Amino acid sequence: MNDLQPIRFPGMNSRRPLVIAGPCSAETEEQVLRTAHDLAAEGISIYRAGLWKPRTKPGGFEGVGVEGLPWLARVKRETGMYTATEVATREHVAAALEGGVDLLWIGARTAANPFAMQEIADALRGVDVPVLVKNPVSPDLELWIGAVERIHNAGIRRLGVIHRGFTSIDKSLYRNHPMWSIPIELHRRLPGLPIFCDPSHIGGKRELIAPLSQQAMDLGFDGLIVEAHCTPDCAWSDKAQQITPQTLAYICRNLVIREMSVTTENLTELRARIDKIDDELLELLARRMRVSQDIGQYKKEHDMPVLQAQRYEELLARRAAQAVEIGMDREFMRTVLQAIHEESIRQQMRILGRE
Numbered sequence: 001m002n003d004l005q006p007i008r009f010p011g012m013n014s015r016r017p018l019v020i021a022g023p024c025s026a027e028t029e030e031q032v033l034r035t036a037h038d039l040a041a042e043g044i045s046i047y048r049a050g051l052w053k054p055r056t057k058p059g060g061f062e063g064v065g066v067e068g069l070p071w072l073a074r075v076k077r078e079t080g081m082y083t084a085t086e087v088a089t090r091e092h093v094a095a096a097l098e099g100g101v102d103l104l105w106i107g108a109r110t111a112a113n114p115f116a117m118q119e120i121a122d123a124l125r126g127v128d129v130p131v132l133v134k135n136p137v138s139p140d141l142e143l144w145i146g147a148v149e150r151i152h153n154a155g156i157r158r159l160g161v162i163h164r165g166f167t168s169i170d171k172s173l174y175r176n177h178p179m180w181s182i183p184i185e186l187h188r189r190l191p192g193l194p195i196f197c198d199p200s201h202i203g204g205k206r207e208l209i210a211p212l213s214q215q216a217m218d219l220g221f222d223g224l225i226v227e228a229h230c231t232p233d234c235a236w237s238d239k240a241q242q243i244t245p246q247t248l249a250y251i252c253r254n255l256v257i258r259e260m261s262v263t264t265e266n267l268t269e270l271r272a273r274i275d276k277i278d279d280e281l282l283e284l285l286a287r288r289m290r291v292s293q294d295i296g297q298y299k300k301e302h303d304m305p306v307l308q309a310q311r312y313e314e315l316l317a318r319r320a321a322q323a324v325e326i327g328m329d330r331e332f333m334r335t336v337l338q339a340i341h342e343e344s345i346r347q348q349m350r351i352l353g354r355e
C-alpha cells in the first residue's frame, strides 16, 4: 500500500493532529447546525455526525438516516467545514455521496464483517472519496487489515484507519480497551496509512478524552476523531462520552505535540542501550527455554503431564506481585509470563512428540 494519498482537504493547514469532531448522532437540524457553528468557531474543519447508527440492541435511537443529509449540506454551506458520516451498506454509500458528504468512515461492527466490507468496497469502486476504517470490535489485526485492503482494492487512495479500542471481557476503566500494541503493529505493517484515534469510544467517558488524546499524540497518531455536542447531557446516543466544542478546543490547545522527525545524539545512544538490553533479554529467554526443555525431558521419562497448573498459577501470582513492587504493571507482567509460558509448553510438547 505505498500509493496512498494524504487525507487533507484543500485549504486546510497541515498541522498534526487533524481533528474530526461532531456529535455521535445527527439528531435534529438545530443540534447539527449549532454544534457545527460552535466547532467551526473553534477552528475545527471536519465535521462528523452519524446518520445511520449501528446500535448493539434494537430499540435505541437508530439515526435520522437520509433526512440528515440536507442538514450536513447546510453545515458545509454555512460554516465551510467538510463533512463526514458512517456508512455500513451500499445504500448508505450511494446516499452519502449523492448528498455531498466529503469523508466516509466504516464503523467497528461493520469492519468486523467481510461481506459488509466487500459490499461497501464494491459501492466505492471508481469514486475518489477519503475513507477511514475503524478497527473491528474484536482485537483481530488481520481482520482490520483485511477490511482496509478491500477498500484499497476498490481504488480508494485517500485511506486511513481509526483506532476506537476493542471489546474485552475484563471490566476496565475503558469502554473499549485501547490495546495500543495493535495500532502500533498496524503502523509497523502499513507505515503509510494514517491512524486516527477515537478517544470518545475508547474511553466512554468525558474525563478520559484528554489523557487518551495525549497518549495518541505521544504514539505519533496522525489525527483524532472526537464526539462533540452542543448540549452533551441531552445527547440521544453516547452522552457520557460527548463534550462541548469549547471543551474540545481546550483539550486540543493543551495537547503536547512531539516532533516525530527529531533524533538527537542522546537518543541514538539510548536506543543503542535498549538494543543491547534486548540482546541480553533474548539470550536469557533462550537459556530459560533450554532449562524448560530439560524439564520436558524429565517429564517424558517420568510420564508426567506437561502442564502443571498449580505451579504455573503460583509463578504468575508471585512474579506479577514482584513486578508491581518494582514499578511495572501487573497485567503487563502476566502477559509477558503467559507468552513465555506458552512457548515453554510448545517446546516441551515437541520433546514429548505431541506437536
Ligand code: PEP
Pocket (backbone or CB within 6 Å): 024, 025, 050, 054, 106, 107, 108, 109, 134, 164, 201
Ligand atoms: C460512532 O462513531 O458513533 C460509532 C458508532 O462508533 P464505533 O463504530 O466505533 O462503535
Ligand code: MN
Pocket (backbone or CB within 6 Å): 024, 025, 227, 237, 238
Ligand atoms: Mn458514538
